[in-house]
Amino acid sequence: MLEASNLECVRGERRLFAGVGFRLDAGELLSLQGANGSGKTSLLRMLCGLTAPAAGEIRWRGQATAKLGGEFRAELCYLGHHNAIKEELTPLENLLTSARLAGEPLAEDNALDALETVGLAGREDLACRYLSQGQKRRVALARLVHERRALWILDEPYVALDVAAVDMVAGLIGAHLQRGGLAVLTTHQPVAVAAGSIRELRLGS
Amino acid sequence: MLALLKTVVARDLRLAMRRQADIVSALFFFIIVVSLFPLGVGPEADLLRRLAPGVLWVAALLATMLSLPRLFADDFRDGTLEQLALGPQPLAVAVFGKTLAHWLSSGLPLTLLSPLIGAQFDLPADAVWMLVLALLIGTPALSAIGAIGAALTLGLRGGGVLLSLLVLPLYIPVLIFGAGAVDATAGGLGAQAHLSVLGALSLAGLFFAPWATAAALRVALE
Numbered sequence: 001m002l003e004a005s006n007l008e009c010v011r012g013e014r015r016l017f018a019g020v021g022f023r024l025d026a027g028e029l030l031s032l033q034g035a036n037g038s039g040k041t042s043l044l045r046m047l048c049g050l051t052a053p054a055a056g057e058i059r060w061r062g063q064a065t066a067k068l069g070g071e072f073r074a075e076l077c078y079l080g081h082h083n084a085i086k087e088e089l090t091p092l093e094n095l096l097t098s099a100r101l102a103g104e105p106l107a108e109d110n111a112l113d114a115l116e117t118v119g120l121a122g123r124e125d126l127a128c129r130y131l132s133q134g135q136k137r138r139v140a141l142a143r144l145v146h147e148r149r150a151l152w153i154l155d156e157p158y159v160a161l162d163v164a165a166v167d168m169v170a171g172l173i174g175a176h177l178q179r180g181g182l183a184v185l186t187t188h189q190p191v192a193v194a195a196g197s198i199r200e201l202r203l204g205s
Numbered sequence: 206m207l208a209l210l211k212t213v214v215a216r217d218l219r220l221a222m223r224r225q226a227d228i229v230s231a232l233f234f235f236i237i238v239v240s241l242f243p244l245g246v247g248p249e250a251d252l253l254r255r256l257a258p259g260v261l262w263v264a265a266l267l268a269t270m271l272s273l274p275r276l277f278a279d280d281f282r283d284g285t286l287e288q289l290a291l292g293p294q295p296l297a298v299a300v301f302g303k304t305l306a307h308w309l310s311s312g313l314p315l316t317l318l319s320p321l322i323g324a325q326f327d328l329p330a331d332a333v334w335m336l337v338l339a340l341l342i343g344t345p346a347l348s349a350i351g352a353i354g355a356a357l358t359l360g361l362r363g364g365g366v367l368l369s370l371l372v373l374p375l376y377i378p379v380l381i382f383g384a385g386a387v388d389a390t391a392g393g394l395g396a397q398a399h400l401s402v403l404g405a406l407s408l409a410g411l412f413f414a415p416w417a418t419a420a421a422l423r424v425a426l427e
Contacts, residue, residue: 048291051427074293082284086216088223100212101285103293 001025002047002182003150007056009042016042017203018055024184026150027177029198032186038204040186041081044155047184048078060151075150079157085142087129088101091120091139094128097141106146114145119165134160141165144172152176154185166191209294213302214309221310227272228310235268235315239322250327257326258336259380259385265315265340266376269347272311273372274365276303276355277422290426296419304345304352304415312344328391332342335390343383349410350375356421379406 001024008018032040040113047058049065049072049090058065065072092111095126099106106114114162115124119139128136130131137160146150158166166189173183174194221228242260243253280286289299319340323333354372358364386399 050287050290070293070295073218073291076291078287078291080284080287082282082287084288086220086279086283086285088220094221097212097216098288101209101216101288101292101299103209127427 001061003059004047005057005059007043007046007058008054008167009039009046009051011039011042015054020201020203021056022199022201024182024199026180026182027197028182029173029177029193030182030184031198031200032184032203033187033200034203040153040203043080043201043203044080044153044184044186047153048076050071066156077102077143077147077149077151078153078155079140079143080155083136085128085136085139088127090125090127090144091131092117092124094139095142098101099146102143104149110146111139111142114142115139117145118142118168134162134165137161138165141169141172144169144176147176150181152181152183152185154183156186156188158187158189169195206294206298209292209298210302210305213299216308217303217306219311221306227274227275228314230266230362231271231311232318234271234316235264235318236322238264238267240325243325253326254328254391257323257328258332258384258391261319261322261336261387262340262380262384264384265312265319265344266347266373266380268315269311269344269351270369270372272287272307273351273355274358274368276307276352277359277425278355281359281425285427286422290423291398293398296422297415300352300356300415300418300422301411304348304411304418307352308348310346312340312348316340316344327374328387332387332391335396336387339396339400339403342400342407343379344407346403346407346410347376349407349414350379352418353414353421356418359425379403382406 003023005021009016009022020032020043022030032043034040046053060068060072084098092115095111095114096106112124115121118141120135120138123131128139141157157169161169170191170193176183213415239260242256246252275343277286290296316337319336323336354368357371358368361367382399382402385394386403389396389399
């Protein structure tokens, strides 16, 4: 479903990686490994289409993602380094707004349920400014609970989370893979995800 | 597409309401800049009446500029802009929504406040109403053009000054026809031609600027 061939990334004067390729099918997880600065985030942003590769091609269901444009983005859920939540809004408002911006409105009951799943019950109406770093990350991750788009691209999803939350997120990713979804993620923590097959890609070696 | 537009406008207005200090400080800036002129040039009613349209419009341009640097900076910093760029709809639609919200929280309050300030300059009643009408028609162009500048300077250090240098020259046509409309009315002439040009500037700005802004945002996100 998702194929990348011969990708090359140049940042400023430096070439971060070249000749990177992989193939990912339904129900599979790609785990990106590599030291800091080896280009993991750059590769993820490239897969999303936020940056154009210096060379190489990315294909989704056999067609180049650059050509598919909106059709590809409608099947993509990207969670970046930044949480994309507003400090002035409450977790509930943030979740409802981000779902609506992504073009998939969420019913309020589902949103409350998602916040409960990520352990934010009782905090729904507190401005996000008053939440801890880990709680803010949970607000961002609450999007995944009812997310049914096929391809998840997650940049360091476990960062700032406690042990229980890491397990919960790994569970969400596992359930997504079992539904036949695809996931690409970077992490420095070895986390067990219940997936049919896990591929690993090491950058910068 | 309409749903996305509505969501963006509603979200930005809600954020603006939770950060009312920004709106209020821009309004006070407008009031203070305008009030400095009578103190500087002296209290001659004739002179003030002649100066009023130009002074009010210049102050309105500067007050609109104040809130421009934050138009995309917050969304850029917290990652919301990435999410908007990755939505299935064209980014320009979201930009159009943000431009509208910016106008509703900067241009519109200025317009509503302007009759009060006009009275301070002893403008005749018909000139005051023309001022309100001209601001109402002209200020959307300021938000639309300003958005291009805000996107081009996104993520630059000292971008605020560069933004002014970039955007203020582009505001000149709006200034000329906006102030011209009030001048013409005060002089007993019709202002319809001025208003038509202002309307054309706003419509063209609102239609074309979001595409240019979206292109600039994509470059900033790379």
